[in-house]
Amino acid sequence: MLRRLGKKDPQKYLPYFPERVTTFVDMFMGTGSITFAMLNRAKYIYANDNDKNVFNLFMVVKNKREELIESLKLLPYHEGVFNYWKEHEEIDDVWAATRFLMLSNFGYLGKPDSLRFVPSASKTNLLSEIVSFNFIENIQFMDSDFRDVISKISWREGKKATNDSFIYADPPYLGTINNYQSSFTEDDTRDLFSILTGSGLRFAVSEFANPIVIALAEEHGLYVHDLGERRNLKNRREEILITNYQPQRRQGSLFPSEGAAASTANKQMNTDKKERGEKLAVSRQQTMRYKKSLTKL
Numbered sequence: 326m327l328r329r330l331g332k333k334d335p336q337k338y339l340p341y342f343p344e345r346v347t348t349f350v351d352m353f354m355g356t357g358s359i360t361f362a363m364l365n366r367a368k369y370i371y372a373n374d375n376d377k378n379v380f381n382l383f384m385v386v387k388n389k390r391e392e393l394i395e396s397l398k399l400l401p402y403h404e405g406v407f408n409y410w411k412e413h414e415e416i417d418d419v420w421a422a423t424r425f426l427m428l429s430n431f432g433y434l435g436k437p438d439s440l441r442f443v444p445s446a447s448k449t450n451l452l453s454e455i456v457s458f459n460f461i462e463n464i465q466f467m468d469s470d471f472r473d474v475i476s477k478i479s480w481r482e483g484k485k486a487t488n489d490s491f492i493y494a495d496p497p498y499l500g501t502i503n504n505y506q507s508s509f510t511e512d513d514t515r516d517l518f519s520i521l522t523g524s525g526l527r528f529a530v531s532e533f534a535n536p537i538v539i540a541l542a543e544e545h546g547l548y549v550h551d552l553g554e555r556r557n558l559k560n561r562r563e564e565i566l567i568t569n570y571q572p573q574r575r576q577g578s579l580f581p582s583e584g585a586a587a588s589t590a591n592k593q594m595n596t597d598k599k600e601r602g603e604k605l606a607v608s609r610q611q612t613m614r615y616k617k618s619l620t621k622l
């Protein structure tokens with residue numbers, strides 16, 4: 326429903342997540358792609374994002390879906406409206422959600438710069454997606470800074486046990502330019518790791534193999550999993566998943582083991598992994614240099 330930078334494909338991440346959890350927290354929900362994929366694995370779900378537009382959109386979809394559908398039906402798919410909304414916010418929650426959907430869905434490259442006209446970005450597609458969004462009733466949406474999320478959740482007795490709950494944190498990548506409302510700094514990243522390790526809960530963090538991030542993972546004694554390259558028009562970067570538990574990865578599309586196609590895929594994967602391993606090693610060397618530079622200060 327929401328087109329937004331950094332949207333994650335659940336198939337890539339869920340094999341690393343616990344099979345069953347009582348409480349799942351998506352600390353930086355964005356489009357909610359991971360939140361929704363966890364619906365059948367978790368009993369209680371909390372989805373947080375400090376972007377007021379993201380929060381408002383999901384609250385409207387949850388509580389005023391019919392009104393949103395009506396407002397989208399009335400919406401002219403027109404450059405004039407798009408340009409007006411680039412400059413003006415809406416106060417009414419349903420219109421604010423309509424505005425946000427138009428800017429994020431119909432903006433060229435997902436940015437609210439100019440309207441694009443392509444068949445996949447049609448109002449009909451969007452409407453049919455929203456109509457089917459009746460599965461979010463049990464999700465608790467939050468619009469807090471990530472630092473406040475854990476303390477704001479009313480953990481049911483015993484549910485906070487390490488083996489019972491799970492937090493996924495997908496912050497804006499450190500050191501990258503994005504078009505979110507706020508940027509993410511090195512201090513934010515430090516706070517995130519301290520809060521997560523201090524919580525005593527199982528967690529996974531998505532990041533790029535950035536020397537500062539790897540150093541923090543090492544400092545906190547965490548597992549670093551290489552997820553391969555993530556590309557956009559300008560960059561190719563090594564993506565990692567950091568966990569405080571050893572994942573029980575299920576055999577599946579990620580790790581094919583049978584048949585000729587699988588064996589070719591395995592060979593390719595091993596070559597890719599070797600190359601990626603070398604790149605991660607380079608990152609570790611950078612980390613060592615970074616640590617040394619810190620001790621000199």
Ligand SMILES: C[S@@+](CC[C@H](N)C(=O)[O-])C[C@H]1O[C@@H](n2cnc3c(N)ncnc32)[C@H](O)[C@@H]1O
Nearest residue numbers: 331332333353354355356375376470471495497
């Ligand atoms: C990489 S995106 C998350 C993408 C999401 N996993 C998905 O699949 O769509 C990061 C999100 O964090 C939110 N964010 C940025 N700073 C935050 C903060 N301090 N506290 C909570 N959320 C924040 C942004 O608004 C953005 O939606």
